[in-house]
Amino acid sequence: MYKRVDQNQLIKKAVPIFWENGYRAVSYQELAEGMGISKSFLYNQWGKEQLLLDSIDSYLSENIDPVFHFIEHSEKGVEAIREVYHEVANSNFNDDPCTCMLMNIALELKQELKTLSPVYDQFLKNMRNSYSAALHNTYKAGGIKDINKIPEFVEMLVGLMFGLNLLLHYKQSSELIVYIDSFFDLIE
Amino acid sequence: MRPKEFSRNSVLEKCLTLFWEEGYNGTGIQEIVDRTNVNRYSLYEEFGNKEGILIASLELYKKRHVSWELLAQPLSIEHVLFEFYTSFFNPSKDNNHPIGCYISSMAMELRETNVMQAFFNAYLDLLKDRFEQLLKETSTLNTSWIKTVSQQLTTFYCTSMGMYVIFPQEEAERYIQNNLNLITKCING
Numbered sequence: 225m226y227k228r229v230d231q232n233q234l235i236k237k238a239v240p241i242f243w244e245n246g247y248r249a250v251s252y253q254e255l256a257e258g259m260g261i262s263k264s265f266l267y268n269q270w271g272k273e274q275l276l277l278d279s280i281d282s283y284l285s286e287n288i289d290p291v292f293h294f295i296e297h298s299e300k301g302v303e304a305i306r307e308v309y310h311e312v313a314n315s316n317f318n319d320d321p322c323t324c325m326l327m328n329i330a331l332e333l334k335q336e337l338k339t340l341s342p343v344y345d346q347f348l349k350n351m352r353n354s355y356s357a358a359l360h361n362t363y364k365a366g367g368i369k370d371i372n373k374i375p376e377f378v379e380m381l382v383g384l385m386f387g388l389n390l391l392l393h394y395k396q397s398s399e400l401i402v403y404i405d406s407f408f409d410l411i412e
Numbered sequence: 413m414r415p416k417e418f419s420r421n422s423v424l425e426k427c428l429t430l431f432w433e434e435g436y437n438g439t440g441i442q443e444i445v446d447r448t449n450v451n452r453y454s455l456y457e458e459f460g461n462k463e464g465i466l467i468a469s470l471e472l473y474k475k476r477h478v479s480w481e482l483l484a485q486p487l488s489i490e491h492v493l494f495e496f497y498t499s500f501f502n503p504s505k506d507n508n509h510p511i512g513c514y515i516s517s518m519a520m521e522l523r524e525t526n527v528m529q530a531f532f533n534a535y536l537d538l539l540k541d542r543f544e545q546l547l548k549e550t551s552t553l554n555t556s557w558i559k560t561v562s563q564q565l566t567t568f569y570c571t572s573m574g575m576y577v578i579f580p581q582e583e584a585e586r587y588i589q590n591n592l593n594l595i596t597k598c599i600n601g
Contacts, residue, residue, distance in 0.1 A: 248438060331520050331577055332435075344578060379590050387571030390516065393523035394532055403567045406560055410594050 231269075234259050236286070238279045243325040246332045247276055273339070276329070280343055283325050288347070292354035301362030305355060305381060306408050312388060313400035323389045351385075352378050359411075369412060377411050420458065421472060423448045425507065428469040432514050435521055436466060463527055466518070470531055473514045474538075477507070483542055489550050490596050493565065497572050497588050501581055511581075516573035540566045551599045564595050 237259045241250055252272065256263040270278065291308055298304035326347055333340060355378045362368050368377070384407050391400060426448045430439050441462060445452055459465045479499040485492050503509040510517075515535050522528040543562035547553055553561065568591055575584050 248435070327574070328520075331517075331574065348578070376590050376594060379587055380594055383568070383571040383575060383587065383591060386574035387567050387569075390520055390523075390570045390574060391567065394519070394529065394536070403563060406564055407567070410597075 232282070234261065235275070235278045235282045238275055239283050239286075239325070242276055242279050242329065243283070247272075247329055247337075248332065273337070276337075277339060277343070280326055280329065280340075284343075284347065288324075288326075289350070292350050296354040296357040298358065299361065301358045301360075301365060301367065302377075302408070302411055303362075305358055306404070309384070309388070309404045309408075310401060312385075313392070313404060314397050315392075323392055324385070327386065327389045348382065351382055355381050362411075367411075380407060380410065418448070418450050418454065420468075421476075423450055423455075423458075424465070424469045424472045427465050428473060428514060429507070429509065431466065431469065432510055432517060436462075436518060437521065467527065467531065470515055470518065474535065477503075477509070477514070480542065483546055489546065489599060490592055492546065492550075493592050493596070494589060497569070497592070498585055500573065501576055501584060512576045513573045516570065520574075536566055536570075539569055547599070553599060557598065561595065561599065568592075568595060 238255055241255060241258045245254075250272075252263050252266060255272070255275065256266045259266065266275070295304045295308060300307070326344065330340060330344060356374060359368060359374045359377055360371075363371050363374065368374065384404065388400065388404070391403070395403075427444055430443060430447050434443070441452060441455070444455065444462075444465065448455070455465065459468055479496060482496045482499055483492060485495070487495075500513050501511050503511060515532065519528055519532040540562050543565045544558055547558045547562055551558070571591075572584070572588055575587060579587065
C-alpha cells in the first residue's frame with residue numbers, strides 16, 4: 225500500500241515528534257496522528273523502537289550530515305566549526321527544538337536501548353573526522369603550531385557540543401558565545 | 413501516623429533515586445508512596461507537592477552527594493579538578509545511584525520548567541564560585557583570567573556530565589584529563 229518513497233515521507237513526520245518530546249513520553253496515538261496513519265499500521269509497519277531508529281537515520285542525513293560535510297570541506301578550517309557553534313547558540317527555541325535530537329535521546333535512554341550504540345558511535349566518528357579535517361586545514365594555513373595537538377582539540381570541541389546541548393536551555397545566547405569563544409581560544 | 417514520624421532525609425534519598433532512575437515525569441506519586449512507605453497526606457504535609465519533593469531532593473543532593481571537599485585538597489589544581497569531576501562517575505557504594513550528576517540529569521529532563529531554571533542556574537553559579545575560590549588560592553592568575561577559567565570549568569562540568577552517558581568510564585576519564593590539561597595550561601604558564 226505504501227511505497228518506499230512514502231515511507232521516507234512518513235518517517236520525516238515522526239522526526240519532530242521524537243525530537244521535541246523524547247522517546248518515552250510519546251504515545252502510539254500521537255505518532256499515528258502526527259504521521260497521518262492508523263495506529264495499527266504504525267504498529268505493524270514499524271513498532272515504536274524501529275520508528276525511532278529510522279527517525280534518527282532520517283534526522284542524521286537531513287540535519288547533521290550536511291553540517292559535517294560543510295565543516296570538512298570548508299576552507300575556513302576551525303572557523304567553520306566556530307560558525308556552526310555560534311549558530312547553535314543563536315538558535316531560536318520558538319522555531320526549532322534546536323538541541324541535538326540524538327544527544328537528547330541518548331541522555332533519556334542511556335544504556336537501555338542497545339540498538340542505539342552503533343548509531344551513536346558512527347555519529348561521533350563522523351563528528352571527529354570532520355573536525356579533524358577542519359583542524360588540519362587550519363594547521364596547513366599556520367593557525368595551529370603542533371599537528372600532534374589536533375586530536376586533543378577535536379575532543380575538546382566534541383565535548384563542548386555536549387555541554388552546549390544542556391547550557392542552551394539555561395543561558396542567554398550572548399553568554400554562550402563568550403563561553404564558546406573562550407574554548408576556541410585554546411586552539412593555537 | 414503523625415506526619416513527622418519519618419526521617420525527612422531518608423525519604424528524600426529514596427525519592428532522589430526514584431526520580432533519577434525513572435525520570436521525574438516518569439514517577440507517579442503512588443510510586444513515591446510505595447517506595448518511601450509514607451502516605452500521601454504526610455508527604456504533602458511535609459513537602460507541599462511533587463515539585464516540593466524535587467526541590468528538597470536537589471538540595472539534599474547538593475549538600476550531601478556533591479564531593480565539595482575534594483576541591484579543598486592540598487594537591488595540584490589539575491589533580492584536584494580531575495578528582496572532583498570523576499567523583500561523579502564513582503558514586504559511593506552505600507547509595508545505589510546511577511552514575512553522573514543528579515542535578516544535571518534533572519536539568520536536562522526538566523529544561524522547560526521555571527523551577528529548574530532557577531535551581532540549575534544557582535547551582536552553576538555555585539560551581540563557578542567554588543572554582544574561582546580554588547583558582548584564587550592556588551594560582552597567580554589575574555582577576556579577569558580567573559573569571560574566564562572558572563567559567564570554562566563550569567561549562568566543562570556540563571560537558572562531562574553529558575559525556576558519562578555515552579562513553580565507558582575509562583574513555584570518559586581520559587577525556588576529562590585531556591580537557592583539564594587544555595584548560596589549566598594557562599594556569600601554569
